[in-house]
Amino acid sequence: MRIKIENLQLRYGPFTAIQxxxxxxxxxESVVLxxxxxxxxxxxxxxxxxxxxxxxxRITIGExxxxxxxxxxxxxxxxxxxxxxxxxxAVWPHMTVFENVAYSLKLQKLAKAEIRQRVAEALAxxxxxxxxxxxxxxxxxxxxxxxxxxxSLVMRxxxxxxxxxxxxxxxxxxxxxxVELREIQLRLGLTTVYVTHDxxxxxxxxxxxxxxxxxxxxxxxEPDAMYxxxxxxSVAHFLGVANVLDVTHSGxxxxxxxxxxLSITSTAPVTGADLGGLKACVRSEDIHLAAEKPVGLNxxxxxxxxxxxxxxxxxxxxSVGGKLELDVLSSARGGRRFEAGAQVWLSIDPxxxxxxxxxxxxxASPGTADIVAPxxxxxx
Ligand SMILES: Nc1ncnc2c1ncn2[C@@H]1O[C@H](COP(=O)(O)OP(=O)(O)OP(=O)(O)O)[C@@H](O)[C@H]1O
Numbered sequence: 001m002r003i004k005i006e007n008l009q010l011r012y013g014p015f016t017a018i019q020x021x022x023x024x025x026x027x028x029e030s031v032v033l034x035x036x037x038x039x040x041x042x043x044x045x046x047x048x049x050x051x052x053x054x055x056x057x058r059i060t061i062g063e064x065x066x067x068x069x070x071x072x073x074x075x076x077x078x079x080x081x082x083x084x085x086x087x088x089x090a091v092w093p094h095m096t097v098f099e100n101v102a103y104s105l106k107l108q109k110l111a112k113a114e115i116r117q118r119v120a121e122a123l124a125x126x127x128x129x130x131x132x133x134x135x136x137x138x139x140x141x142x143x144x145x146x147x148x149x150x151x152s153l154v155m156r157x158x159x160x161x162x163x164x165x166x167x168x169x170x171x172x173x174x175x176x177x178x179v180e181l182r183e184i185q186l187r188l189g190l191t192t193v194y195v196t197h198d199x200x201x202x203x204x205x206x207x208x209x210x211x212x213x214x215x216x217x218x219x220x221x222e223p224d225a226m227y228x229x230x231x232x233x234s235v236a237h238f239l240g241v242a243n244v245l246d247v248t249h250s251g252x253x254x255x256x257x258x259x260x261x262l263s264i265t266s267t268a269p270v271t272g273a274d275l276g277g278l279k280a281c282v283r284s285e286d287i288h289l290a291a292e293k294p295v296g297l298n299x300x301x302x303x304x305x306x307x308x309x310x311x312x313x314x315x316x317x318x319s320v321g322g323k324l325e326l327d328v329l330s331s332a333r334g335g336r337r338f339e340a341g342a343q344v345w346l347s348i349d350p351x352x353x354x355x356x357x358x359x360x361x362x363x364a365s366p367g368t369a370d371i372v373a374p375x376x377x378x379x380x
Contacts, residue, residue, distance in 0.1 A: 008057035035212035083157030233279035286352035
């Protein structure tokens with residue numbers, strides 16, 4: 001079921017938490033709202049669910065307008081056909097797993113046989129069929145999270161809203177449940193909106209990511225496009241690009257690195273050059289260290305300040321002429337390790353230097369006609 005958000009605005013008193021938001025989510029699509037704490041992700045989710053009344057705008061789920069500020073429409077949460085799973089699983093400890101999942105169906109006064117069948121189906125989906133009779137207080141964190149998910153799925157919602165549902169779990173379990181969640185979403189063909197501040201989680205779960213900063217969606221893209229072509233230096237930085245350097249254009253592919261007397265060559269396409277405040281963005285893994293001077297562009301003598309062994313890789317802090325400090329990540333395979341104090345040659349492939357504006361204005365999300373159904377995309 002499609003979700004269309006138009007001109008959404010939410011104010012808490014004088015504070016604007018969501019500003020002029022437009023976003024279309026396709027049928028069976030998984031969109032992840034990604035951004036740092038306080039950027040307005042949960043507020044957006046609460047507006048879709050009907051738990052928050054926006055100050056302006058319109059939200060349509062399927063063919064139903066669930067909120068329209070001008071027309072005075074505001075359907076309550078239970079009339080929106082959405083299921084929600086939150087960070088705090090809110091599983092009732094005094095009930096069994098079965099009773100937790102059956103609770104809402106009992107409220108709907110469904111026949112006992114139907115309740116049993118639907119609960120069994122939901123528990124099978126989350127891999128908890130053997131735990132139906134166990135007291136919920138005896139479950140692990142991961143199992144409780146699955147109960148919370150089963151409780152939403154049992155209602156057969158058209159839309160599933162997930163707000164950091166894995167953040168209370170340890171890293172290994174999070175990785176596993178992430179894959180399971182994606183599998184369930186694709187299998188049931190659910191339209192999902194997922195909130196997280198963790199980009200790896202977003203990459204793993206999204207058909208498209210909507211990146212939010214200060215109440216505004218600044219970029220909407222498929223994960224690989226977001227990763228490879230961030231719209232701005234601040235998006236790149238949020239996605240883990242550690243080296244963001246002030247530059248001014250000095251002609252052709254050449255840029256001077258502000259305040260260093262050094263220059264850098266970029267052959268990557270420059271976007272938004274007219275916006276000013278340009279930054280050269282370089283991923284740590286795109287910087288190479290060598291004992292011998294390599295041939296090519298962007299080669300500098302440098303000193304290793306910190307060398308930190310990380311198993312499969314080594315992370316370095318490296319100084320170029322005392323004027324520029326760069327973060328470098330070298331794969332352990334095939335490369336030698338340098339200790340702090342080592343004099344090295346540092347090189348950067350000009351194609352790996354992206355010159356971007358510091359910030360960029362929101363990009364319009366494509367109309368749903370452009371959205372490829374997730375299953376088709378996965379298969380292609
Ligand atoms: N009820 C409220 N009253 C006033 N301000 C609020 C209220 N709820 C949220 N805010 C503010 O609105 C902004 C957006 O909050 P929101 O919870 O949507 O952020 P978030 O991106 O989900 O953050 P997190 O990842 O920490 O949950 C924050 O600055 C927050 O302090």
